[in-house]
Amino acid sequence: MRHKTLEEQVLRRHDEPTLPPLRLPAAHCHVLPGVRWGRHDCLFTPAYWAAQAWHHAAELTAAPLRLGRTLVEEVAACLLGGHGTPAEIGLAAFESVRRAGLLVSAPASAADVEAVLARPLLICGRTVRYRFARQRAIYLASALSRLSRNSIDSSSHRRFRDELTSIHGIGLKTASWITRNWLDSDEVAVLDVHVLRAGCIMGLFPHSARIDRDYLELEDAYISFARAISVRASRLDALIWRQMRFAGILGIRAAARALKRSTESDMLPAAA
Amino acid sequence: MSGGGNYGGDGGGGGQEDLKCEDLRFHTSLNSPDPDIVTKLALKEVLKLEQRKEGGPLLAITRSKKVAGSIAGSLLLRLLRCIEEGHEYEAVVVKITGGNVEVEVHHKGE
Numbered sequence: 001m002r003h004k005t006l007e008e009q010v011l012r013r014h015d016e017p018t019l020p021p022l023r024l025p026a027a028h029c030h031v032l033p034g035v036r037w038g039r040h041d042c043l044f045t046p047a048y049w050a051a052q053a054w055h056h057a058a059e060l061t062a063a064p065l066r067l068g069r070t071l072v073e074e075v076a077a078c079l080l081g082g083h084g085t086p087a088e089i090g091l092a093a094f095e096s097v098r099r100a101g102l103l104v105s106a107p108a109s110a111a112d113v114e115a116v117l118a119r120p121l122l123i124c125g126r127t128v129r130y131r132f133a134r135q136r137a138i139y140l141a142s143a144l145s146r147l148s149r150n151s152i153d154s155s156s157h158r159r160f161r162d163e164l165t166s167i168h169g170i171g172l173k174t175a176s177w178i179t180r181n182w183l184d185s186d187e188v189a190v191l192d193v194h195v196l197r198a199g200c201i202m203g204l205f206p207h208s209a210r211i212d213r214d215y216l217e218l219e220d221a222y223i224s225f226a227r228a229i230s231v232r233a234s235r236l237d238a239l240i241w242r243q244m245r246f247a248g249i250l251g252i253r254a255a256a257r258a259l260k261r262s263t264e265s266d267m268l269p270a271a272a
Numbered sequence: 273m274s275g276g277g278n279y280g281g282d283g284g285g286g287g288q289e290d291l292k293c294e295d296l297r298f299h300t301s302l303n304s305p306d307p308d309i310v311t312k313l314a315l316k317e318v319l320k321l322e323q324r325k326e327g328g329p330l331l332a333i334t335r336s337k338k339v340a341g342s343i344a345g346s347l348l349l350r351l352l353r354c355i356e357e358g359h360e361y362e363a364v365v366v367k368i369t370g371g372n373v374e375v376e377v378h379h380k381g382e
Contacts, residue, residue, distance in 0.1 A: 007304075014300045014345070014374070041303050041329040041344035043352065055346035243349055246289050250349070250356060257327055 009040050011051055022054045031228045032221075035203050043247070044201045044254050050229040053239055060235040065181040067094070071152075072103050075143050078177045079169065080117075080136055083192075092121040093130045097140070107144035113137035139169025157187040172215045186226070186233040189219040194244035195237050197251055199225075201258045291347075293354035297378040299366065302332055302341030305373050309340045313373060319363040321377070323355070330355075332363045332375065343377060351377065 009024040024047050025031070027039045031046045038045025053060060067077035076097060081090025100116045102108040114137035120127045130136075146167050154160045157179055164175035176188040189195070191211050196218070199205035204225050205218055226233035244251045312334075319332040319340055329342035330352065343351065343363065351361065363375035 011303075011344070012301060039329060041342045041348065042327060043349060051344065052346065247349060247353065250352060254327055 009037075009047060011040060011054065013055070022051065024050055032204070032225060035225070038202075043250060044198060044244075046202055046204075046225070046229055049198075049202075049236065049240065050231060052243065053229070053231040053236060056239065060232075060239060065184060065234060065238065067091070067181060068098075068103075070103070071178075071182055072144065072147050073098060074178055074182045075147065075164075075167075075170075076103055076140055078174050078181065079140050079143060080130075082136070082174055084131060088123050089121060089128055089130060092123050092128075093117055093136075096121060103144070107148045108141060110134075110137045110141035113140050136169075139167075142168040143170065154183055157183050157185040161185075161188050173211065176219070180234050180237070184234060187223070189222040189233060190237045190241070191215060191218055191222065192241065194241045194251070195222070197255050198240045198244050201251070201254045203258065203262070207259050207262055289350075291350055293357060293359040294379050296347070296350060296354055296359075296361070297376065298345075298347055299374060299376050300343060300345050300347075302363075302373040302375060303329075303344040305341040305371055306339060307371050309334065309338045310368065310371055310373055313340060313365050313368060315365055315368065317365045319365065319375065321355075321361050321363055323352070341373065343375075 006026050006028060008026055011022040011024070013019045024040060025037050027037055027045075027047065029037050031037050035046060037047045037050075040047035040051040042048060066074060068074035073094075077091070077094040080093045080097065081087060085093075096119065097103060097113060097116050102113055102116060114133050117130045117133035117137055120129055152160055152163045160183060161172075161175045161179040164170050164178055165172060170178075173191060177190045179185050179188045180190050193211075196205060196209065196211055199218065199222060200207050200209065202225075204221055209218055211218065222237070223233050226236045229236075231239075247254075317334070319334060321330055321343060322333050323330050329344075330348070331342050332340045334340055355361065360380040361377055362380050363377045365373060366376050367374040
């Protein structure tokens, strides 16, 4: 019998039998140099992500990514949901600031923002405190001030993103996040620990990669990957983030296995 | 761990998180069904679900320990998370059409 990895992978939607099947190359084929498709029925391979994007296509295309009704709100939502802040808390803090009226008319001061962020948040019946209230208040006030002075040219998504990074407290990741959401952009990547892990598991990113140091190179690799599997980059990183976050220990173990494979192949003697 | 944010609206293709493991039940077609094994399957036959290799496919195994196919699809991650948490599942053959085998995956002990 032909080995499974040599066969084209054909996926059918059980709930939609009339939908044309998704055809993916055989598992052993390369999707990009050095990165094989893998099996779609194995977690976190390129074929898996292509399959998941296909399975969830309706949700991915229908749901807008914007968190805010204006660019100011979008910047606030992403700034407040940054590193170290669980998604639910970031969103609750954003709602709190929005309801307090700090994102309309004259730019709010850092003190005003901090006063709102310091209030306890009620999430799923629990009272939690927003961490980094003072620091994020300073960043948000800075962003509000900047946005009130000039608009940002959005004709080039990458330039829009780069302009956002000139705002104190907004780095590449947050700027990319804002850009992706606000402009529905496929020209930037929102790279965080979850997407990084997924990339390392696939062999798309080197295991030594660091987001803070290698963001632009990783972004280029990620966007090439999205194009190679014919999935919009903007939807793919949201899908990967959500699933890798949910995967928890399964993702951590997959990354450890991938690192082990990579280390073992590095140790193989070079061919004579 | 938050890993920072990457969320956007309701996008992200998921919704798996809300499903309780005990309630996880769905119909799907066996992926890559083995034609030689399929000819011997019977309706209502119970297939064991097993991952023989960490990170490998979730295989549907007959009583005679033959691999009938694997489980794939939109709920694969949820299923594997539940199995990781100690829940067990089986796949019951509900329809065989040509080489296609439809199964119902459900929590064992139902």
